[in-house]
Amino acid sequence: MNETPGADSFAELKRRQQVTDPHSEVVHFPASEGLPLDSGAVLAPFSVAYQTYGTLNADKSNLVLVCHALTGDQHVANPHPVTGKPGWWETMVGPGKPIDTDRYFVLCPNVIGGCMGSTGPSSLNPVTGRPYGPDFPVITLRDMVRAQARLLDHLGVEQALSVIGGSMGGMQVLEWAATYKDRVFSAIPIACAARHSSQNIAFHEVGRQAVMADPDWCGGHYLEEGKNPRKGLAVARMAAHITYLSDRALHTKFGRNLQDREQVTFGFDADFQVESYLRHQGMSFVDRFDANSYLYITRAMDYFDLAADHGGVLANAFAGTKTRFCLISFTSDWLFPTEESREIVHALNAVAANVSFVEIESNKGHDAFLLHEPELFDTVRGFLSAAARRRGLDGANAGS
């Protein structure tokens, strides 16, 4: 590396360290146990980094698999090793919380294609001995789920009590329920859809183009060049972040308020608070995320279309399912609007699946699933308790 690490890139060094030496559990699958991908390629060897909370019971029936969203990782309920900030779902997961770690064994893997210890584009390519970069094979959500299934095999868990996640995590939940019907006792897809809409693909493309337009991207070989397309990735994050909020939430938070000044400057500084907020979001994201991972994971989401994978009929994806479903959406989510959840509900009804569906009144937009929404917590707690009771877990009556 020919760049001297300054204060700016200290966090970057910490992040890069996570790729090979994550601050979490990690399981390495040798080359002989490679992961076949939807693209036809085989990822071998590969690693899956993961966090766990709580204790797996004797008959291994209390595992709750948490699937993280696009920019999330395995650090659900502990301080983040790079940023030091609280885990992304600390409100939901923990002792006495809706996903109660006194009762359930919570497992959250980092997705493949990620940058926190699971094999991704910044991992070393065993063929060249250099980071994969753009030579990393294109992955799909099903590939991510396939890797998670291998992790469950590794832990000796046949069936998860529940698979839960929001946004991309929710899409993985659907993929789990469709691909591994017998391994999912209950499923909680939150703020998601059975396919990525063209509008969502469009937003992702803006983000990817921003990354690739940054000269520091170096055709995807920035790690070898000792560079990092920070500006491009920050712009991508800024655009995406707008889609995670609602107009109402932005207005309530910022309005047209100016940042540290009385008047506009007639220039392109961050005059408005909302501008400096977005710049901050963009720059702090760069500290903990990898640009190529962003490209690969957004691509995986774009390719997601559960109906297309099942003859064009979404209900076919769930035929014969015994899984108990609980779908959750938020009224102000325009990235994954309620209608998309309702389509999934109708498909589940068409196969007479056991399904609950809750739409939660919120003005916080798509991000509501990460925030303090009491109705969300009540729903998850109640549904999960009922599932645990159905599965005959001890002490399952508590909390219901």
Next chain:
Amino acid sequence: MTMDASVNPPALRSADTARVDLLLIAEMIAPESRVLDIGCGDGTLLRILSEKHGVDGRGIELSQAGVNQCVARGLSVIQGDADTDLAYYPDMAFDYAILSRTIQATRNPRHVLEQLLRIGKRVVVSFPNFGHWRVRAQLMFGGHMPQTDTLPETWYNTPNIHLCTIKDFLALCEDMGAKVERVVALNANGTKLVSMPLSAQNLFGEQAVFLLSR
């Protein structure tokens, strides 16, 4: 005892209020069966069925607040409308489809009943009987739209748009070729009216529960 109307917002209904028609419906349901309760309100019936009869129960409820409350209590419920959403279910998906005190609030009761007979092997329908003597008396002698314990709303704010009598409902079943396996009329005290001719049940029954099949 006081009867509440099925279409009241569920929040207004105490979770522990034992509605006598619900207990009667529960009696008609075979244990361990698969049940869809349409218009399940706060889930009282679903809870009785799953706790006491080991039934695999699902619900549909119009009010989102009611749904969220049900799901938080561990019941399988979705937000939906009987008039439109039953079409998504496959034929004979359930052992029983239940419509308790809801049919009179649907836009197209005949269509709803057809859907119920398609998706349930058996169908249970309960409704307030508009042929009850008190209803008749209020209209005949008072000259105003009746208000009773089972029909508490005033004419201008009632959700009930397709009220019928026991005789009317029997005629509809006959017209549709639905087999009436059981009819139970309940008087204002919630007591079953047994060994009474139909016209007497239609006069003294404040509500009725039908068990139907194709």
